[in-house]
Amino acid sequence: MNPSRTTASHASSVTMTTRPAAVADKLTKVYGQGETRVVALDGVSVEFRRGEFTAIMGPSGSGKSTLMHCMAGLDAISGGSARIGDLELTGLSDKQLTRLRRDRIGFVFQAFNLLPTLTAAENITLPLTIAGRRPDKAWLDEVIAAVGLADRLEHRPAQLSGGQQQRVAVARALAGRPEIIFADEPTGNLDSRSGAEVLGFLRDSVRELGQTVAMVTHDPVAASYADRVVFLADGHVVDELREPTAATVLDRMKRLDTGDRAG
Template sequence: MTNTSQPGPPAASAVDLAKVYGFGDTQVIALGGVSVEFAAGQFTAIMGPSGSGKSTLMHCMAALDSPTSGKVYIGEVELSSLKDKELTRIRRDRLGFIFQAFNLVPTLNAKENITLPLDIAGQDIDKEWFDTVVRTVGLADRLKHKPNELSGGQQQRVACARALVSRPDIIFADEPTGNLDSRSGAEILAFLRNSVRELGQTIVMVTHDPGAAAYADRVLFLGDGQIVDEMFDPSAEKVLERMKNFDPIGQVS
């Protein structure tokens, strides 16, 4: 497993992070003053019942949504101090994203989808790193295939490679195995695990699946917009048991 303590600043952190939707009687507190650090070179899973704030936390950390109050840092850069163009640059240059929907361009082949962010940014492709990423995700013989010629698991591998190819400081993954069968999901999770162990990547993943969370170094549990617990070196059984304490009907959602 990856070390749980790392020198230097965390890859990302939040201080008193709050997100409130609506006003008055319709007000919903999605996050209620969360402070958290995500260590560099660590795989963190975020879990909690529906409405606990886990996706909101990730979206605020990933600069996809703005908090109502509090601060978010990517490394030592505080996001609220940035203008729109600077935020766009942070997302492009320092963050990677993997979503439940693969978000591939259907008219591009696998290689073109992987390099798309670099092509848009006008950045050169590091061929050695590209080859390492492609080899790690097992796509070397699929690079000329378009998305409709790939299985769901292969499409998500393309999305993972796209997130990795720009060498981001941190990758945010939102239910990355939600649209996959169990075998394909296990392959994607093993890849994410290996990218942390072998490539030094930092990953934050939102999931409802205790089996998926067991691939992480650390699990954060959210409830009612607050971090209510955390676990290191998780197993699916320990995560499921812990989740039952937060959900009165014992269901993970």
């Protein structure tokens, strides 16, 4: 796959004119009451454009994972709006949220969350099987080729390395052609080489397969694979960086740690 930024820039210029894959509008999340009340998100507004790879970063406790969980329908929001495509998440029943997560969202977590008794192929198609949907074979073949798993499909998770297991998880997230993939520290349990491979697959899924990815990470190197980085601090969006490098991301993070949010 060609990792050139020319392709990414072209894709971004096309997708910026279309309806966003997901939108947070003045999103608020509050935990607890009284003296234990914590405002995790305080009026956060951010768009996740189609065909774009967004990294979400911030100091510990900044609200980055909370934002992802609220946008993915994993956690109820306290105020404001969260949408996947045109669908407003507030007011959806548990059953409707389950259907949304199953049919329109892909997930990649730090823990691979593979079923040990299933083969790689069965793990990849599991969400489709549960939904009663037949895989699009041509798309599935493209996804499997993209993540380099063609010779590992009959292996069970215990027979795969950590990097291979996470590639299975990425393929599983892609298999249903979701509107957006949420990835929460997807390389946290991997060595640097395996992590780079997984990040490359996520990046290429955007540039060459047209996916949309939002990734929570604390790693400037991981964030450098994205098209843009959104920075949170104390439950607020405080900065954004396009075409990031590890160095520019690290510089912005240092500013946040020292309380300097300008620029």
